[in-house]
Amino acid sequence: MKHTISVLVENEFGVLPRVSGLFSGRGFNIESLSVAPTIDPTISRMTIVTSGDERILEQINKQLNKLIDVIKVIDFTGQDYTEREMGLIKVNAEESTRAEVLRIVDIFRAKVVDVTQSSYTVEVTGAPGKIDAVVELLRPMGIKELIRSGPVVLGRGAKGWKTQ
Amino acid sequence: MKKTGSQILLECLRLEGVDTVFGYPGGTVINIYDDLMDSPIKHILNRHEQAAVHAADGYARATGKVGVAIATSGPGATNTVTGIATAYMDSIPMVIITGQVPTPLIGNDAFQEADMIGITRPITKHNYLVRDIKDLARIIKQAFYIARTGRPGPVLVDLPKDIQMATHKFEYPDKVELRGYKPNYSGNSRQIEKAIKMILAARKPVIYVGGGAALSNSNLELKQFAETIQAPLTMTLMGLSSFPNTHPLSLGMLGMHGTYHANMAVTDSDLLIAIGARFDDRVTGKIATFAPHAKIIHIDIDPTSIKKNVRVDLPIVGDLKDVLKKMLEQLAEYDAQVATLRDELAPWRAKIEVWKKEQPLGYKSSKKEIKPQFVIEKLCELSDEDAIITTEVGQHQMWTAQFYDFIQPRTFLTSGGLGTMGYGLPAALGAQAAFPTRQVIDISGDGSFQMNSQELATLVQYRLPVKIAILNNNFLGMVRQWQQLFFNRRYSQTCMELPIDFKKLAEAYGATGLQATTPDEVEAVIKQAFATPGPVIMEFKVCREENVLPMVPAGAGINEMVLAS
Numbered sequence: 001m002k003h004t005i006s007v008l009v010e011n012e013f014g015v016l017p018r019v020s021g022l023f024s025g026r027g028f029n030i031e032s033l034s035v036a037p038t039i040d041p042t043i044s045r046m047t048i049v050t051s052g053d054e055r056i057l058e059q060i061n062k063q064l065n066k067l068i069d070v071i072k073v074i075d076f077t078g079q080d081y082t083e084r085e086m087g088l089i090k091v092n093a094e095e096s097t098r099a100e101v102l103r104i105v106d107i108f109r110a111k112v113v114d115v116t117q118s119s120y121t122v123e124v125t126g127a128p129g130k131i132d133a134v135v136e137l138l139r140p141m142g143i144k145e146l147i148r149s150g151p152v153v154l155g156r157g158a159k160g161w162k163t164q
Numbered sequence: 165m166k167k168t169g170s171q172i173l174l175e176c177l178r179l180e181g182v183d184t185v186f187g188y189p190g191g192t193v194i195n196i197y198d199d200l201m202d203s204p205i206k207h208i209l210n211r212h213e214q215a216a217v218h219a220a221d222g223y224a225r226a227t228g229k230v231g232v233a234i235a236t237s238g239p240g241a242t243n244t245v246t247g248i249a250t251a252y253m254d255s256i257p258m259v260i261i262t263g264q265v266p267t268p269l270i271g272n273d274a275f276q277e278a279d280m281i282g283i284t285r286p287i288t289k290h291n292y293l294v295r296d297i298k299d300l301a302r303i304i305k306q307a308f309y310i311a312r313t314g315r316p317g318p319v320l321v322d323l324p325k326d327i328q329m330a331t332h333k334f335e336y337p338d339k340v341e342l343r344g345y346k347p348n349y350s351g352n353s354r355q356i357e358k359a360i361k362m363i364l365a366a367r368k369p370v371i372y373v374g375g376g377a378a379l380s381n382s383n384l385e386l387k388q389f390a391e392t393i394q395a396p397l398t399m400t401l402m403g404l405s406s407f408p409n410t411h412p413l414s415l416g417m418l419g420m421h422g423t424y425h426a427n428m429a430v431t432d433s434d435l436l437i438a439i440g441a442r443f444d445d446r447v448t449g450k451i452a453t454f455a456p457h458a459k460i461i462h463i464d465i466d467p468t469s470i471k472k473n474v475r476v477d478l479p480i481v482g483d484l485k486d487v488l489k490k491m492l493e494q495l496a497e498y499d500a501q502v503a504t505l506r507d508e509l510a511p512w513r514a515k516i517e518v519w520k521k522e523q524p525l526g527y528k529s530s531k532k533e534i535k536p537q538f539v540i541e542k543l544c545e546l547s548d549e550d551a552i553i554t555t556e557v558g559q560h561q562m563w564t565a566q567f568y569d570f571i572q573p574r575t576f577l578t579s580g581g582l583g584t585m586g587y588g589l590p591a592a593l594g595a596q597a598a599f600p601t602r603q604v605i606d607i608s609g610d611g612s613f614q615m616n617s618q619e620l621a622t623l624v625q626y627r628l629p630v631k632i633a634i635l636n637n638n639f640l641g642m643v644r645q646w647q648q649l650f651f652n653r654r655y656s657q658t659c660m661e662l663p664i665d666f667k668k669l670a671e672a673y674g675a676t677g678l679q680a681t682t683p684d685e686v687e688a689v690i691k692q693a694f695a696t697p698g699p700v701i702m703e704f705k706v707c708r709e710e711n712v713l714p715m716v717p718a719g720a721g722i723n724e725m726v727l728a729s
């Protein structure tokens with residue numbers, strides 16, 4: 001089963017390989033990983049999408065907590081949270097397909113962020129499933145390049161994470 | 165007043181109470197070595213960086229203090245890797261200082277550069293690259309704190325040469341603040357209460373003790389606990405010496421080469437109380453048939469150890485000393501029930517006694533050939549009760565675990581988790597450096613001994629009177645045993661074709677060499693070795709194809725042992 005985990009880490013030199021090395025060294029999956037500083041510049045936040053049974057998830061959680069640089073771990077599975085991912089898709093846009101691309105962009109409230117004579121670059125943001133859908137619809141036109149940010153998540157409600 | 169980085173380092177070590185460090189100099193630690201001449205800290209010059217780390221490890225295991233080793237960058241640093249991994253697997257508190265090329269050169273494939281932070285990330289509890297002299301004192305403080313608290317482990321500090329030479333005002337922080345590291349020492353009282361209920365309801369309990377008992381110095385509480393409930397107690401290789409093996413409740417070691425009665429008791433038990441142990445595969449054998457009828461209580465300071473390999477009915481996270489104390493307090497409140505429990509367990513203890521009588525640990529003795537087990541028994545008989553025993557890895561290690569009765573805590577130092585040949589001699593050296601007047605004995609095989617035999621020089625130079633017992637079977641015995649049992653006696657590359665004259669080798673270093681070739685020489689050689697000042701090699705020409713039994717074949721349940729008779 002898929003799990004989305006947020007990890008607050010010290011914004012220290014070499015913290016990313018500690019986390020990724022833990023996953024590879026112990027044979028845990030990483031489907032995606034995103035990391036950037038938080039409002040507190042000494043802390044970074046990672047969002048990791050992983051999979052495994054209950055026992056593996058428990059180990060992932062404990063092993064992450066065991067790392068000295070890890071401040072907090074939250075598995076969002078079963079919780080109420082907002083999940084967003086961004087995709088940038090460079091798609092063929094010939095005379096015959098331009099209109100169709102724009103129609104798809106419109107329906108999904110995506111944006112065209114770069115235009116050339118033969119291509120559009122489409123920016124789409126939303127739950128990962130929405131990006132999947134746009135990619136599928138654009139695929140027949142010919143996708144030249146695709147990048148996805150991997151999801152980032154935030155719990156719903158007024159409460160924020162305390163880090164101390 | 166300003167100090168240089170290397171002075172700050174040494175000052176920090178002194179403030180941490182370090183009296184002895186083990187190491188080897190080189191270009192990127194030359195400043196540290198220069199300042200060492202003006203420091204009260206004693207430095208022992210090992211003959212290989214791996215040995216320096218094992219020596220610091222032996223020092224740490226014997227004393228409970230943090231062991232410290234120093235090595236230069238590049239090859240010196242990479243030589244420490246096996247030592248660090250050995251300490252990591254057995255949770256030994258250590259700080260390893262490695263030199264590093266100057267910060268502007270890092271990443272340039274500079275002369276003697278190796279990415280030690282990358283290399284040691286999976287084998288350290290934590291590691292640091294010092295990038296600014298301002299951080300140095302804080303990092304050393306944190307390194308020692310992390311190494312010795314929680315589940316202990318080795319911490320590496322990689323210290324570039326330019327930082328050692330830079331100057332800064334020295335202030336040693338008095339507090340450590342790590343928001344991501346707050347080990348939980350105090351066991352949850354409600355969980356402990358549940359444990360007491362489970363214990364009172366048990367009719368076939370077994371206490372299963374691992375290395376955590378020594379690490380937390382809880383041997384007294386452990387003994388009191390076992391005696392209070394009169395439950396049989398078995399130990400892992402790492403648990404040995406935390407409970408007197410001569411105690412009537414001791415079942416000896418369990419697992420692959422455990423005793424018949426320990427393995428049968430665990431298999432038949434209705435409650436397994438795991439104390440500072442981690443259900444290693446050498447202990448459990450086939451997981452599916454491990455303690456199939458037992459509820460499991462697992463007490464450990466490291467939450468990752470719990471439910472990693474086996475299901476657990478009641479986890480208790482905390483320091484063993486704290487948890488055992490609380491358990492004893494609560495048991496005291498159930499006086500009457502505990503008394504009943506002790507009686508109720510009589511048939512269980514009797515059943516185990518029958519297993520023990522049926523299949524006692526033993527071997528076929530011989531008048532002609534020296535049996536390796538006989539040597540261990542004699543060593544046990546003739547050595548002091550507080551003698552510190554180290555081993556290498558192989559058959560001799562398992563025979564030591566089986567036939568040497570450890571009584572006092574921290575008297576058995578062996579590489580349990582990594583199984584590192586070459587560990588025993590330098591570890592003995594480190595233990596002897598900590599306790600110059602105690603007997604320290606490395607029990608070795610002829611193969612393992614040659615993995616760090618250069619340390620004879622260190623022993624002689626520093627007058628460390630370690631006694632070395634080599635059980636010479638001219639084989640890599642443990643591998644040969646597997647080849648005999650599982651590969652049709654095809655002894656591929658396990659026969660040490662070249663006989664070594666260990667007596668001459670000892671003498672070449674200025675040590676003493678003794679040899680026994682028949683059983684009746686054994687006692688005399690041991691007595692002579694113990695009476696001889698300085699390091700001594702005792703070589704015992706043992707029966708070549710003796711096997712370690714009982715043995716649980718890989719993949720089998722621990723009740724499916726190959727037995728001696």
Ligand SMILES: Cc1ncc(C[n+]2csc(CCOP(=O)(O)OP(=O)(O)O)c2C)c(N)n1
Pocket residue numbers: 556557558559560561583584585586608609610611612613635637639640641642643
């Ligand atoms: C560094 C290292 N290399 C290889 C091994 C694999 N190994 C385990 S036991 C053993 C044989 C040890 O032989 P010896 O030291 O002579 O002891 P014996 O088994 O004969 O008592 C070997 C090669 C190991 N444990 N450690």
